[in-house]
Amino acid sequence: HFFGTQHTLARYETAFYAPLLSDWSNFETWTENGSVDATRRANRIARAALADFTPPPLDQSLLEEIDAFIEQRTQAGGASLSA
Template structure:
């Protein structure tokens, strides 16, 4: 069934590499530090946070939102927290 046209047309979109799961064999997993899923997930979010760069428009958007936030806060809304 793998060589059928239907399968081959969809193969590249039907499967994905898991974000956290380690699919290597036991020996390779051990050689690479035997990280648990929790440890791998922690590394992923820490890398994502370290590599994050705000969009150039972030400051401009914040300036445009400031009057709205002030108005809504004065109407009884909670002030945004950082």
């Protein structure tokens, strides 16, 4: 079977990754760690990603052009981006 082939043995440690969302702990360990379900875990992962986000550098003229476009569309009856 393929698990014993040289190709698989050479790659199995680096070709696979642990999923971000699923928890592979057994039930007892999962319970001891707070019984965090997939919804709460996804929320934590998303919030951490947003907190760590660094916007890419953009030319100031491009930012001004984007702001002007948003303002124009808002004045034309579009939804405001400030909630």
